[in-house]
Every structure is written in C-alpha cells, then in structure tokens.
Amino acid sequence: MAACAFCGYQGKLTKEDAWPTWLMEYLWPPTKGMAKTWGTGKGARGKWKVGYNLRLKTMTLCAECNNEWLGLFEKRSKAKLRGWISGLHGPVTRAELELLAFWAAKTAMTVDLAHPSGRRKIPADQLRELHDNRTYPPVGIHIWVALRVVRYPGIGHTARDFKFQYLDRQAVVPTLKVRDGYQVIYSIGHLEIHILGLGVWDADPLELLPDYVALLVSPDTPFYRLWPLNKVPILVS
Numbered sequence: 001m002a003a004c005a006f007c008g009y010q011g012k013l014t015k016e017d018a019w020p021t022w023l024m025e026y027l028w029p030p031t032k033g034m035a036k037t038w039g040t041g042k043g044a045r046g047k048w049k050v051g052y053n054l055r056l057k058t059m060t061l062c063a064e065c066n067n068e069w070l071g072l073f074e075k076r077s078k079a080k081l082r083g084w085i086s087g088l089h090g091p092v093t094r095a096e097l098e099l100l101a102f103w104a105a106k107t108a109m110t111v112d113l114a115h116p117s118g119r120r121k122i123p124a125d126q127l128r129e130l131h132d133n134r135t136y137p138p139v140g141i142h143i144w145v146a147l148r149v150v151r152y153p154g155i156g157h158t159a160r161d162f163k164f165q166y167l168d169r170q171a172v173v174p175t176l177k178v179r180d181g182y183q184v185i186y187s188i189g190h191l192e193i194h195i196l197g198l199g200v201w202d203a204d205p206l207e208l209l210p211d212y213v214a215l216l217v218s219p220d221t222p223f224y225r226l227w228p229l230n231k232v233p234i235l236v237s
C-alpha cells in the first residue's frame, strides 16, 4: 500500500495538483481557456501544451498533509506570490520570507513527486523533515529569488541531483562524507526561484558549486537570499 510521502501515513491518499491549483488558474484562467490565453498558431499551441502538461496529478499525499497542513500555506502565500509573479516588488517581512521559503521548498517537492520520469531528485528524508518542521524548510536548503526582467511565459522547471563530498566537522575526527544534494530551478512569470538542497547546515554552497553560486551571491546579482534568513557563519568568511 502506498504511503504519504510527507508523514508516512498508510491508507487513502488524495489526488492533488503538483503545482497549486490557484497558480494554474492564475496563469491560465479557466474562463479564458488556455488556447485563448495563448492565441492561435503553431508556436502558441506549443506553449498551451506546456501549461497543460504541468497539471500533473500526484497520489502521494494523505488528506491531512494536503488539506490541513500544506493547504494552509497556499492560502497564506498566494497574495505575495501573485505580486511577485506579475513583477511587483516592495517590502517583505521576515515572516513572509519564512512563509515563501517554505512554499518554495514544498512546491519543489510536490512537483518532484509528480514528475513523469518517476525518478525523484529530492531525497525522501527531505520531505519527512519538512513535515516534522511544519513551518520552515529542512536544514541545508538554500533558496534565492529574483524578479525576472523578461517574463517567463507560464512555468519553467528543471531539477537535478548530485553527490558531493563534505567535511563532517561534528565527528570526533572530522571526516569526508558523501551526501546527496539537489538543485531545483523554476520560473513563473516574473518570479525565478533557485533551490539548492545540501541536507547539512555547514556545507558551503559557494565551495561546492562556485561558478553557479557566485552568480547568485555576487554584489550586483539580481538575486535575493530567501533562505536561510540568518547568514550561515561559514558563508561570511
């Protein structure tokens, strides 16, 4: 019997859109119809298909995780997200940063669960950790956001996993260990989100992926750090 990917509950699971329903309807309003939104012609039909395929269904969540836990985050985050997606910017409170970091992480996870390839890029323990945390992302996740100058038409998504070596400083004698990491990038309209999941708090992303992370943290970068909120000491060096 299948079990809920977040809490491990074995029983009846619910069918849920991987991308939140409100987001799909915001990008492709049902009243307009997708074909109308994108116009007609060959190129437009190609984009229409992008929107259609993103309505992935996942059967891997229990009703409690879906409705009582994750559902509340959708309600609380969508106003701010709609603004960012349409290119609006303005002051963001600390509580909103935490909320949106959580949203970014959980959305990366539900999309990963629903991916047609079936091979998951995000390790299962990350989903359990998100569930245990309830309101904030797992340890070792780094999230950056930027407002795109050029609007992305619809939703773009890419994910990969990788192995990395890291020096475990908690051990009596610091030892090199191999860990699973993952990288998820998605673009929705004017919003772009980059997620790097390392699973340990003291692995330095700049050390692991110097070229990529340098673009996100350079002085003139358009990216803002969404998570962690407090600079990890090791990043200050």
Ligand SMILES: [Zn+2]
Residues within 6 Å of the ligand: 004, 005, 006, 007, 008, 009, 061, 062, 063, 064, 065, 066
């Ligand atoms: Zn559950």
